[in-house]
Amino acid sequence: MRITVLTGAGISAESGLATFRASDGLWENHHIEDVATPEGFARDPELVQRFYNERRAKAAAAKPNPAHEALAWLAREHDLTLVTQNVDDLHERGGSAQVIHMHGSLVRALCAACGQRWDAPMVMNVTDPCPFCGKQATRPDIVWFGEMPYFMEQIWEALEQAEIFAAIGTSGNVYPAAGFVQHAARSGAECIELNLDASANAHDFDRRILGPASQTVPEWVASLG
Numbered sequence: 395m396r397i398t399v400l401t402g403a404g405i406s407a408e409s410g411l412a413t414f415r416a417s418d419g420l421w422e423n424h425h426i427e428d429v430a431t432p433e434g435f436a437r438d439p440e441l442v443q444r445f446y447n448e449r450r451a452k453a454a455a456a457k458p459n460p461a462h463e464a465l466a467w468l469a470r471e472h473d474l475t476l477v478t479q480n481v482d483d484l485h486e487r488g489g490s491a492q493v494i495h496m497h498g499s500l501v502r503a504l505c506a507a508c509g510q511r512w513d514a515p516m517v518m519n520v521t522d523p524c525p526f527c528g529k530q531a532t533r534p535d536i537v538w539f540g541e542m543p544y545f546m547e548q549i550w551e552a553l554e555q556a557e558i559f560a561a562i563g564t565s566g567n568v569y570p571a572a573g574f575v576q577h578a579a580r581s582g583a584e585c586i587e588l589n590l591d592a593s594a595n596a597h598d599f600d601r602r603i604l605g606p607a608s609q610t611v612p613e614w615v616a617s618l619g
């Protein structure tokens with residue numbers, strides 16, 4: 395079966411990584427405009443590099459949970475396109491070979507001058523020279539607010555071909571990801587939401603499974619056969 399899955403911060407919550415909009419979420423302790431916009435990076439690159447260095451260290455110390463592992467299993471049994479809004483690498487470390495990181499990845503670095511990408515060091519400094527052009531214009535390869543998400547053509551196509559679309563651990567607050575369910579539904583997919591509580595776009599789904607992802611995702615994957 396052709397299945398497209400979108401994951402959000404909720405799938406990594408039980409691995410110990412903070413989500414964004416919970417009471418103790420990342421956006422409660424940082425201003426988005428300071429650490430997740432190109433303007434914030436231009437204003438204070440040290441602050442931004444520190445913010446992502448901290449998240450990179452936390453992600454490296456975290457372990458994949460049964461929800462990540464269940465999606466890796468799903469890819470062996472079905473034609474799965476796995477899209478994530480997350481920038482951690484827990485899907486890969488949980489066994490997923492192909493993961494579409496639409497918001498970029500903590501383990502990748504980008505040169506704002508020449509556009510080249512490479513594996514990010516654990517700690518990135520503003521003064522690090524780009525390994526390709528030598529300029530001190532390196533940044534985390536993260537898609538910030540106001541920037542275009544990556545791989546959108548591939549994602550729209552996967553949504554149009556999906557027989558099942560599942561959104562896992564995302565609050566449905568940020569577009570274009572929050573609009574994926576409508577795109578999949580228009581193409582006839584059955585749309586299901588697996589979340590701790592109803593998301594902002596819950597009404598767009600055919601059905602919902604509420605509960606912690608480490609329990610609901612393995613059960614859902616098992617139910618698909």
Ligand code: APR
Nearest residue numbers: 402403404407413414415479563564565589590591606607
């Ligand atoms: N199991 C399942 N769902 C969970 C769990 C859990 N253990 N814990 C939390 N959730 C759910 C919450 O109910 C919430 O709906 O995960 C969702 C997390 O929502 P957000 O914190 O808004 O994260 P996300 O939807 O991934 O944010 C999307 O916004 O700030 C940007 O770029 C950032 O990629 C991020 C995007």
